[in-house]
Amino acid sequence: MPHSVTLDVRGEICPYPLFEAKRRMEELGSGDTLEVLIDYPLALDNVTRWAENAGHEVVSVEELGASEWRIVLRHA
Amino acid sequence: MLLSGLVVGLAFGYALQRGRFCTNTAFRDVLLIRDDTLLRAWALAVAVQLLGVTALAGGGWLPVTVPPLWLGANLLGGVAFGIGMVLAGGCSSGTCYRVGEGLAGSLLALIGFGVGIVVMAEGALAPLQEALRRPLSTFDGEAPTLPGLLGVDPWLVVLPLLVIIAVWFWRSGRSSYRSGGWDWRAAGVALGVVGVAAWLASSAAGRPYGLSMTGPLRTWFEALFGGSLTLDWGSLLIVGLLAGSFLSALVNGELRWRVPKGSRLLQSGAGGLFMGTGAQLAGGCTIGHSLTGLSVLSLGSMVSTAAILLGAWATAYWLFVRPMRRMLRTTTAPGTPAAVGRGT
Numbered sequence: 348m349p350h351s352v353t354l355d356v357r358g359e360i361c362p363y364p365l366f367e368a369k370r371r372m373e374e375l376g377s378g379d380t381l382e383v384l385i386d387y388p389l390a391l392d393n394v395t396r397w398a399e400n401a402g403h404e405v406v407s408v409e410e411l412g413a414s415e416w417r418i419v420l421r422h423a
Numbered sequence: 424m425l426l427s428g429l430v431v432g433l434a435f436g437y438a439l440q441r442g443r444f445c446t447n448t449a450f451r452d453v454l455l456i457r458d459d460t461l462l463r464a465w466a467l468a469v470a471v472q473l474l475g476v477t478a479l480a481g482g483g484w485l486p487v488t489v490p491p492l493w494l495g496a497n498l499l500g501g502v503a504f505g506i507g508m509v510l511a512g513g514c515s516s517g518t519c520y521r522v523g524e525g526l527a528g529s530l531l532a533l534i535g536f537g538v539g540i541v542v543m544a545e546g547a548l549a550p551l552q553e554a555l556r557r558p559l560s561t562f563d564g565e566a567p568t569l570p571g572l573l574g575v576d577p578w579l580v581v582l583p584l585l586v587i588i589a590v591w592f593w594r595s596g597r598s599s600y601r602s603g604g605w606d607w608r609a610a611g612v613a614l615g616v617v618g619v620a621a622w623l624a625s626s627a628a629g630r631p632y633g634l635s636m637t638g639p640l641r642t643w644f645e646a647l648f649g650g651s652l653t654l655d656w657g658s659l660l661i662v663g664l665l666a667g668s669f670l671s672a673l674v675n676g677e678l679r680w681r682v683p684k685g686s687r688l689l690q691s692g693a694g695g696l697f698m699g700t701g702a703q704l705a706g707g708c709t710i711g712h713s714l715t716g717l718s719v720l721s722l723g724s725m726v727s728t729a730a731i732l733l734g735a736w737a738t739a740y741w742l743f744v745r746p747m748r749r750m751l752r753t754t755t756a757p758g759t760p761a762a763v764g765r766g767t
Contacts, residue, residue, distance in 0.1 A: 358683040360512030360521075360528045360691065361448065362455060366743055373750055387526075388603045388677050389443050397456070414679040 349378040357386040357415070364390035365397055368420075372403065375422045380406065383418045391416050427624035428656035432663020435617050435634065436520055439664070440671035442610025443603075444468075445517025446709035447508040450732055451739045460598040463591070464607040464614070465714070470588050471615020472633070472718035476622055477581045480719075485622060486631040489566040490706055490716040492723035496555040500705025501712075501727040503697050505734020508709070509742060511535070511694025515636040515708040518695070519661070523668025527682040532695035537644030539699020544641060552704050560722075569720040580720060618714060621660070628656040633718065635711035636661070637702040705730070 354371050356364040368383050375381060385391050395405050398420045406419040438444070442464060449461035479485035508514040511532035513521055518536065521529035542548050562571050570577040598607065605613070622633040639657030646652035672678040682688075702708040705727045707716060713731065716724025 358527070358681045359687065360526065360683060362451070362743065363512075363683075363687070365456075366747070369747065370750060386679055386681055392603055393456075414677050 349380065350375060351380045351382065353382040353384070355384045356390065357384050359387070359390070361387070361390055361393070365393045368394050369397065372398075372401075372420065372422060377422055379422045381420045381422070383420065384411075384416075385418060386415045388414060391418070394418060394420075424624075424628040425654065425656055425659055427628060428659035429663040431617060431621045431624050431634075432660040432665075433667035433670075434620070434663075435516075435614075435660070436523060436664040436667020436669070437671045438605075438610065438613040438617055438667075439516055439520040440523065440604070440668040440677075441675075442605045442607075442613060444610050444614060445513050445520070446713060446731075447512070447514040447517050447735065450505075450709075450735045451509060454736050454739050455743055458598075459595065460607045463595065463598075464611040466588050466591070467608065467611025468614035468618060468714060469717050470585055471612060472618040472622075472714070473581050473584065473720075475615070475619035476633070476718045477577050479619070479622070481577065486626055487622070487719050488631045489568055489719050490712060490721045490723045490727075491566040492560040492721070492726065493556045493558065493706065494560060494726065495558065496552065497705050497723050497726040498730045499555060500701045500703070501730025502734035503701030504705060504708055504727075505701075505731040505736075506738045507539075507694045507697025507699075507701055507734075508731075509694070509735050509738040511691045511698060514710075515640070515698065515702065516664075516710050518698075519636070519664050520668035523665050523670075524672040525678050525680045527680065528688055528691035531688050531692040532698070533640075535692040535695020535697075536699040536702070537640055537647070537695075539696040539701075540637060540641045540703045541644050541648050541699075542696075543700040543703035544645075548700060548704075555704065556706075567722040569722060569725070572722065577720065614714075618718065621715075622718075625656050625660075630656045632711075633715035634660070635707060635715055637699075637706075637708050637711055640699075641703070701734075 352371060354367055356367055364385055372381055383394060395418060398405050402423040404421040406421050409417045411417055444464060446465055449465045452458045453462055480487045511518060513529055518529045518532045522533050543552050560567060570580045618634050625632055639661045642658040643661060709731060712724040712727040
Protein backbone atom coordinates (compact mmCIF):
# COMPACT_ATOMS: atom_id res chain seq x y z
CA MET A 348 0.00 0.00 0.00
CA PRO A 349 1.74 3.23 -1.13
CA HIS A 350 2.12 5.99 1.46
CA SER A 351 0.99 9.56 0.96
CA VAL A 352 2.79 12.29 2.89
CA THR A 353 2.25 16.05 3.02
CA LEU A 354 5.06 18.57 3.43
CA ASP A 355 4.23 22.20 4.17
CA VAL A 356 7.11 24.53 3.34
CA ARG A 357 5.04 27.70 3.01
CA GLY A 358 6.93 30.66 4.44
CA GLU A 359 10.29 28.91 4.18
CA ILE A 360 13.32 30.61 2.66
CA CYS A 361 15.41 28.95 -0.04
CA PRO A 362 16.88 26.39 -0.18
CA TYR A 363 14.77 24.82 2.61
CA PRO A 364 11.76 23.91 0.42
CA LEU A 365 14.00 21.88 -1.90
CA PHE A 366 16.10 20.50 0.96
CA GLU A 367 13.03 19.33 2.92
CA ALA A 368 11.38 17.87 -0.18
CA LYS A 369 14.50 15.83 -0.92
CA ARG A 370 14.75 14.71 2.67
CA ARG A 371 11.11 13.62 2.84
CA MET A 372 11.36 11.86 -0.51
CA GLU A 373 14.35 9.87 0.72
CA GLU A 374 12.17 8.42 3.48
CA LEU A 375 9.55 7.26 0.99
CA GLY A 376 9.60 4.23 -1.26
CA SER A 377 8.68 3.51 -4.84
CA GLY A 378 5.10 4.51 -5.71
CA ASP A 379 4.61 6.66 -2.59
CA THR A 380 3.36 10.18 -3.15
CA LEU A 381 4.59 13.40 -1.59
CA GLU A 382 2.35 16.45 -1.53
CA VAL A 383 4.32 19.70 -1.16
CA LEU A 384 2.67 23.00 -0.25
CA ILE A 385 4.77 25.91 -1.51
CA ASP A 386 4.29 29.68 -1.61
CA TYR A 387 7.50 30.89 -3.26
CA PRO A 388 7.75 30.82 -7.09
CA LEU A 389 11.47 30.10 -7.14
CA ALA A 390 10.99 27.13 -4.81
CA LEU A 391 8.19 25.80 -7.03
CA ASP A 392 10.57 25.75 -9.99
CA ASN A 393 13.44 24.29 -7.98
CA VAL A 394 11.41 21.43 -6.54
CA THR A 395 9.72 20.39 -9.80
CA ARG A 396 13.00 20.62 -11.71
CA TRP A 397 14.80 18.52 -9.13
CA ALA A 398 12.01 15.91 -9.14
CA GLU A 399 12.13 15.58 -12.92
CA ASN A 400 15.92 15.31 -12.93
CA ALA A 401 15.85 12.72 -10.15
CA GLY A 402 13.39 10.61 -12.14
CA HIS A 403 10.37 11.13 -9.89
CA GLU A 404 6.99 11.82 -11.45
CA VAL A 405 5.48 15.29 -11.13
CA VAL A 406 1.85 14.18 -10.89
CA SER A 407 0.29 17.63 -10.62
CA VAL A 408 0.96 21.28 -9.90
CA GLU A 409 -2.14 23.05 -8.70
CA GLU A 410 -2.38 26.78 -8.00
CA LEU A 411 -4.17 27.27 -4.69
CA GLY A 412 -4.17 31.05 -4.64
CA ALA A 413 -1.92 34.06 -5.12
CA SER A 414 1.61 32.66 -5.12
CA GLU A 415 0.57 29.40 -3.47
CA TRP A 416 0.80 25.92 -4.99
CA ARG A 417 0.24 22.26 -4.24
CA ILE A 418 2.67 19.92 -5.97
CA VAL A 419 2.16 16.17 -5.99
CA LEU A 420 5.23 14.03 -6.64
CA ARG A 421 5.38 10.25 -7.01
CA HIS A 422 8.52 8.43 -5.97
CA ALA A 423 10.21 6.61 -8.84
CA MET B 424 20.27 64.91 -8.60
CA LEU B 425 19.57 62.98 -5.40
CA LEU B 426 16.29 61.74 -6.80
CA SER B 427 18.19 59.76 -9.43
CA GLY B 428 19.09 57.43 -6.56
CA LEU B 429 15.42 56.63 -6.19
CA VAL B 430 15.03 56.00 -9.93
CA VAL B 431 18.12 53.76 -10.13
CA GLY B 432 16.93 51.97 -6.99
CA LEU B 433 13.52 51.27 -8.55
CA ALA B 434 15.18 49.79 -11.65
CA PHE B 435 17.58 47.81 -9.44
CA GLY B 436 14.75 46.36 -7.35
CA TYR B 437 12.70 45.50 -10.40
CA ALA B 438 15.64 43.78 -12.13
CA LEU B 439 16.57 41.85 -8.97
CA GLN B 440 13.03 40.55 -8.51
CA ARG B 441 12.48 39.63 -12.16
CA GLY B 442 15.94 38.15 -12.50
CA ARG B 443 15.62 36.32 -9.12
CA PHE B 444 19.08 37.70 -8.63
CA CYS B 445 20.86 37.04 -5.39
CA THR B 446 24.59 36.42 -5.09
CA ASN B 447 23.91 34.02 -2.23
CA THR B 448 21.85 31.81 -4.53
CA ALA B 449 24.43 32.24 -7.31
CA PHE B 450 27.41 31.28 -5.14
CA ARG B 451 25.57 28.58 -3.19
CA ASP B 452 23.94 26.74 -6.11
CA VAL B 453 27.32 26.00 -7.69
CA LEU B 454 28.04 23.84 -4.67
CA LEU B 455 24.55 22.73 -3.73
CA ILE B 456 22.88 21.78 -7.00
CA ARG B 457 25.87 22.05 -9.35
CA ASP B 458 24.18 24.80 -11.33
CA ASP B 459 26.03 27.91 -12.46
CA THR B 460 23.15 29.74 -14.18
CA LEU B 461 22.85 32.54 -11.64
CA LEU B 462 26.63 32.71 -11.33
CA ARG B 463 26.67 33.42 -15.06
CA ALA B 464 24.12 36.21 -14.56
CA TRP B 465 26.43 37.68 -11.91
CA ALA B 466 29.53 37.38 -14.14
CA LEU B 467 27.63 39.00 -17.00
CA ALA B 468 26.60 41.91 -14.77
CA VAL B 469 30.25 42.33 -13.72
CA ALA B 470 31.39 42.11 -17.36
CA VAL B 471 28.93 44.80 -18.54
CA GLN B 472 30.08 47.08 -15.73
CA LEU B 473 33.77 46.35 -16.38
CA LEU B 474 33.28 47.36 -19.99
CA GLY B 475 31.18 50.44 -19.25
CA VAL B 476 33.14 51.76 -16.29
CA THR B 477 36.56 51.17 -17.88
CA ALA B 478 35.45 53.00 -21.03
CA LEU B 479 33.85 55.89 -19.13
CA ALA B 480 36.72 56.28 -16.68
CA GLY B 481 39.32 55.93 -19.44
CA GLY B 482 37.61 58.68 -21.44
CA GLY B 483 37.66 60.93 -18.39
CA TRP B 484 33.85 61.03 -18.14
CA LEU B 485 33.58 59.24 -14.84
CA PRO B 486 35.47 59.80 -11.59
CA VAL B 487 35.91 56.46 -9.86
CA THR B 488 36.61 55.51 -6.28
CA VAL B 489 38.43 52.23 -5.67
CA PRO B 490 37.47 50.30 -2.52
CA PRO B 491 40.51 50.04 -0.23
CA LEU B 492 42.51 46.95 0.63
CA TRP B 493 42.59 46.12 4.34
CA LEU B 494 43.66 42.52 4.13
CA GLY B 495 42.55 41.40 7.61
CA ALA B 496 39.27 43.30 7.52
CA ASN B 497 38.47 42.15 3.97
CA LEU B 498 39.17 38.51 4.86
CA LEU B 499 37.44 38.29 8.23
CA GLY B 500 34.54 40.52 7.18
CA GLY B 501 34.11 38.58 3.94
CA VAL B 502 34.00 35.21 5.66
CA ALA B 503 31.48 36.51 8.22
CA PHE B 504 29.32 37.92 5.43
CA GLY B 505 29.47 34.61 3.54
CA ILE B 506 28.36 32.67 6.63
CA GLY B 507 25.57 35.18 7.26
CA MET B 508 24.10 35.15 3.79
CA VAL B 509 23.71 31.38 3.73
CA LEU B 510 22.09 31.43 7.18
CA ALA B 511 19.76 34.24 6.14
CA GLY B 512 18.99 32.70 2.74
CA GLY B 513 19.99 35.83 0.85
CA CYS B 514 22.76 38.37 0.42
CA SER B 515 22.17 42.09 0.90
CA SER B 516 20.41 42.60 -2.43
CA GLY B 517 18.61 39.24 -2.28
CA THR B 518 17.40 40.00 1.23
CA CYS B 519 16.11 43.42 0.18
CA TYR B 520 14.20 42.22 -2.86
CA ARG B 521 12.64 39.42 -0.81
CA VAL B 522 11.51 41.99 1.77
CA GLY B 523 9.73 43.64 -1.16
CA GLU B 524 8.11 40.29 -2.01
CA GLY B 525 6.85 39.90 1.57
CA LEU B 526 9.22 37.39 3.19
CA ALA B 527 9.17 37.88 6.96
CA GLY B 528 12.47 36.01 7.36
CA SER B 529 14.19 38.42 5.00
CA LEU B 530 12.75 41.38 6.89
CA LEU B 531 14.31 40.04 10.06
CA ALA B 532 17.59 39.48 8.20
CA LEU B 533 17.51 43.09 7.01
CA ILE B 534 17.00 44.34 10.57
CA GLY B 535 19.85 42.09 11.75
CA PHE B 536 21.98 43.45 8.92
CA GLY B 537 21.40 47.04 10.03
CA VAL B 538 22.06 46.26 13.69
CA GLY B 539 25.25 44.41 12.71
CA ILE B 540 26.48 47.41 10.73
CA VAL B 541 25.94 49.79 13.65
CA VAL B 542 27.54 47.41 16.20
CA MET B 543 30.65 47.13 14.01
CA ALA B 544 30.79 50.77 12.93
CA GLU B 545 30.32 52.42 16.30
CA GLY B 546 29.20 49.83 18.84
CA ALA B 547 30.92 47.09 20.80
CA LEU B 548 32.88 45.79 17.82
CA ALA B 549 34.22 49.18 16.69
CA PRO B 550 37.71 48.54 18.19
CA LEU B 551 37.98 45.38 16.06
CA GLN B 552 37.18 47.32 12.91
CA GLU B 553 39.67 50.02 13.87
CA ALA B 554 42.44 47.49 14.53
CA LEU B 555 41.85 45.45 11.38
CA ARG B 556 41.53 48.47 9.15
CA ARG B 557 44.77 50.07 10.33
CA PRO B 558 47.11 48.20 7.98
CA LEU B 559 45.82 49.87 4.84
CA SER B 560 47.64 48.63 1.76
CA THR B 561 48.16 51.28 -0.87
CA PHE B 562 49.92 51.37 -4.17
CA ASP B 563 51.45 54.69 -5.19
CA GLY B 564 49.30 56.26 -2.50
CA GLU B 565 46.06 54.89 -3.94
CA ALA B 566 43.85 51.90 -3.25
CA PRO B 567 45.38 49.03 -5.21
CA THR B 568 43.85 47.67 -8.39
CA LEU B 569 45.00 44.71 -10.43
CA PRO B 570 46.15 46.84 -13.43
CA GLY B 571 47.90 49.24 -11.02
CA LEU B 572 49.76 46.37 -9.39
CA LEU B 573 50.79 44.94 -12.75
CA GLY B 574 51.63 48.40 -14.05
CA VAL B 575 49.55 47.98 -17.20
CA ASP B 576 46.68 49.77 -18.90
CA PRO B 577 43.31 48.65 -17.45
CA TRP B 578 42.20 47.32 -20.84
CA LEU B 579 45.03 44.77 -20.77
CA VAL B 580 43.31 43.21 -17.75
CA VAL B 581 39.70 43.88 -18.76
CA LEU B 582 39.88 42.39 -22.26
CA PRO B 583 41.38 39.01 -21.24
CA LEU B 584 38.81 38.83 -18.42
CA LEU B 585 35.97 39.46 -20.87
CA VAL B 586 37.36 36.76 -23.17
CA ILE B 587 37.51 34.27 -20.28
CA ILE B 588 33.90 35.06 -19.33
CA ALA B 589 32.79 34.75 -22.97
CA VAL B 590 34.49 31.36 -23.36
CA TRP B 591 32.85 30.14 -20.14
CA PHE B 592 29.39 31.19 -21.41
CA TRP B 593 30.03 29.69 -24.82
CA ARG B 594 31.09 26.35 -23.35
CA SER B 595 28.22 26.25 -20.84
CA GLY B 596 25.57 25.41 -23.37
CA ARG B 597 21.90 25.61 -22.59
CA SER B 598 20.80 25.89 -19.02
CA SER B 599 17.92 23.81 -17.71
CA TYR B 600 17.35 26.46 -15.06
CA ARG B 601 13.88 28.00 -15.05
CA SER B 602 12.85 30.61 -12.59
CA GLY B 603 9.56 31.90 -13.93
CA GLY B 604 11.31 35.24 -14.29
CA TRP B 605 13.92 36.61 -16.64
CA ASP B 606 16.46 34.47 -18.40
CA TRP B 607 19.99 34.74 -16.87
CA ARG B 608 21.24 36.75 -19.85
CA ALA B 609 18.49 39.35 -19.48
CA ALA B 610 19.10 39.52 -15.73
CA GLY B 611 22.86 39.92 -16.15
CA VAL B 612 22.64 42.61 -18.82
CA ALA B 613 19.90 44.50 -16.92
CA LEU B 614 21.91 44.49 -13.69
CA GLY B 615 25.08 45.52 -15.52
CA VAL B 616 23.29 48.44 -17.19
CA VAL B 617 21.72 49.47 -13.86
CA GLY B 618 25.22 49.27 -12.37
CA VAL B 619 26.72 51.60 -14.98
CA ALA B 620 23.73 53.96 -14.62
CA ALA B 621 24.33 53.94 -10.86
CA TRP B 622 27.97 54.98 -11.37
CA LEU B 623 26.93 57.88 -13.62
CA ALA B 624 23.97 59.09 -11.57
CA SER B 625 25.67 58.69 -8.22
CA SER B 626 28.85 60.47 -9.39
CA ALA B 627 26.75 63.33 -10.75
CA ALA B 628 25.25 63.61 -7.26
CA GLY B 629 28.70 63.90 -5.72
CA ARG B 630 29.13 60.24 -4.71
CA PRO B 631 31.72 58.76 -7.09
CA TYR B 632 30.75 55.10 -6.65
CA GLY B 633 28.31 52.63 -8.14
CA LEU B 634 25.73 50.34 -6.54
CA SER B 635 26.32 49.55 -2.89
CA MET B 636 24.18 48.49 0.03
CA THR B 637 26.22 48.62 3.22
CA GLY B 638 26.91 52.35 3.35
CA PRO B 639 23.32 53.27 2.41
CA LEU B 640 21.89 50.82 4.98
CA ARG B 641 24.24 52.30 7.59
CA THR B 642 22.74 55.75 6.90
CA TRP B 643 19.26 54.42 7.67
CA PHE B 644 20.14 52.37 10.73
CA GLU B 645 22.35 55.04 12.30
CA ALA B 646 19.38 57.36 12.01
CA LEU B 647 17.13 54.72 13.61
CA PHE B 648 19.59 54.37 16.49
CA GLY B 649 19.25 58.00 17.45
CA GLY B 650 21.22 59.85 14.84
CA SER B 651 19.73 62.30 12.43
CA LEU B 652 18.82 61.24 8.91
CA THR B 653 20.39 63.02 6.00
CA LEU B 654 18.80 61.81 2.80
CA ASP B 655 21.51 61.20 0.27
CA TRP B 656 21.86 59.30 -3.01
CA GLY B 657 22.53 55.96 -1.32
CA SER B 658 19.70 56.13 1.19
CA LEU B 659 17.27 56.90 -1.64
CA LEU B 660 18.71 53.94 -3.59
CA ILE B 661 17.54 51.65 -0.76
CA VAL B 662 14.04 53.15 -0.79
CA GLY B 663 13.86 52.66 -4.56
CA LEU B 664 15.14 49.10 -4.31
CA LEU B 665 12.53 48.06 -1.76
CA ALA B 666 9.77 49.83 -3.71
CA GLY B 667 10.95 48.42 -7.05
CA SER B 668 10.94 44.82 -5.89
CA PHE B 669 7.60 45.33 -4.13
CA LEU B 670 6.02 46.73 -7.31
CA SER B 671 7.54 43.97 -9.42
CA ALA B 672 6.19 41.27 -7.10
CA LEU B 673 2.81 43.02 -7.00
CA VAL B 674 2.27 43.34 -10.76
CA ASN B 675 3.53 39.80 -11.35
CA GLY B 676 1.28 38.23 -8.72
CA GLU B 677 4.15 37.12 -6.51
CA LEU B 678 3.51 39.34 -3.53
CA ARG B 679 2.60 37.44 -0.41
CA TRP B 680 3.31 37.79 3.30
CA ARG B 681 5.30 34.64 4.08
CA VAL B 682 6.19 33.68 7.63
CA PRO B 683 8.38 30.64 8.38
CA LYS B 684 8.58 28.79 11.70
CA GLY B 685 10.15 30.61 14.64
CA SER B 686 13.52 28.89 14.55
CA ARG B 687 13.94 29.89 10.92
CA LEU B 688 13.14 33.51 11.78
CA LEU B 689 15.88 33.41 14.42
CA GLN B 690 18.28 31.88 11.92
CA SER B 691 17.50 34.65 9.41
CA GLY B 692 18.01 37.35 12.03
CA ALA B 693 21.32 35.80 13.13
CA GLY B 694 22.39 35.56 9.49
CA GLY B 695 21.58 39.23 9.08
CA LEU B 696 23.75 40.11 12.08
CA PHE B 697 26.68 38.18 10.59
CA MET B 698 26.15 39.88 7.24
CA GLY B 699 25.97 43.36 8.73
CA THR B 700 29.04 43.04 10.95
CA GLY B 701 30.97 41.35 8.12
CA ALA B 702 29.99 43.84 5.42
CA GLN B 703 30.79 46.80 7.65
CA LEU B 704 34.18 45.33 8.57
CA ALA B 705 35.08 44.44 4.98
CA GLY B 706 33.87 47.80 3.68
CA GLY B 707 31.18 46.28 1.49
CA CYS B 708 29.09 43.27 0.60
CA THR B 709 28.44 41.19 -2.51
CA ILE B 710 27.09 44.33 -4.19
CA GLY B 711 29.61 46.98 -3.11
CA HIS B 712 32.56 44.62 -3.50
CA SER B 713 31.55 41.70 -5.72
CA LEU B 714 29.61 43.70 -8.29
CA THR B 715 30.77 47.33 -8.12
CA GLY B 716 34.28 47.00 -6.66
CA LEU B 717 35.18 44.26 -9.13
CA SER B 718 34.20 46.57 -11.99
CA VAL B 719 37.14 48.84 -11.03
CA LEU B 720 39.36 45.76 -10.44
CA SER B 721 39.95 46.64 -6.78
CA LEU B 722 42.23 44.15 -5.00
CA GLY B 723 40.28 44.74 -1.77
CA SER B 724 37.08 43.73 -3.56
CA MET B 725 38.75 40.62 -5.01
CA VAL B 726 40.00 39.53 -1.58
CA SER B 727 36.56 40.24 -0.05
CA THR B 728 34.75 38.29 -2.77
CA ALA B 729 37.06 35.29 -2.33
CA ALA B 730 36.49 35.40 1.44
CA ILE B 731 32.70 35.64 0.97
CA LEU B 732 32.78 32.57 -1.30
CA LEU B 733 34.80 30.68 1.28
CA GLY B 734 32.41 31.53 4.12
CA ALA B 735 29.34 30.77 2.01
CA TRP B 736 30.58 27.42 0.71
CA ALA B 737 31.74 26.24 4.13
CA THR B 738 28.35 27.13 5.62
CA ALA B 739 26.34 25.62 2.75
CA TYR B 740 28.37 22.42 3.09
CA TRP B 741 27.79 22.26 6.82
CA LEU B 742 24.07 23.15 6.67
CA PHE B 743 22.94 21.29 3.57
CA VAL B 744 25.48 19.04 1.86
CA ARG B 745 26.71 17.16 4.91
CA PRO B 746 23.28 16.35 6.46
CA MET B 747 22.00 15.17 3.09
CA ARG B 748 25.01 12.87 2.59
CA ARG B 749 24.58 11.48 6.07
CA MET B 750 20.94 10.77 5.38
CA LEU B 751 21.67 9.06 2.10
CA ARG B 752 24.09 6.80 3.94
CA THR B 753 21.45 5.77 6.47
CA THR B 754 18.56 5.28 4.03
CA THR B 755 20.56 3.51 1.35
CA ALA B 756 22.97 0.70 2.04
CA PRO B 757 26.45 1.64 0.90
CA GLY B 758 27.50 0.22 -2.42
CA THR B 759 23.99 -0.30 -3.79
CA PRO B 760 23.37 1.29 -7.17
CA ALA B 761 20.92 3.79 -5.70
CA ALA B 762 23.61 5.20 -3.42
CA VAL B 763 25.93 5.87 -6.27
CA GLY B 764 25.75 8.94 -8.43
CA ARG B 765 23.00 10.62 -6.53
CA GLY B 766 23.95 14.19 -5.81
CA THR B 767 22.80 16.24 -2.90
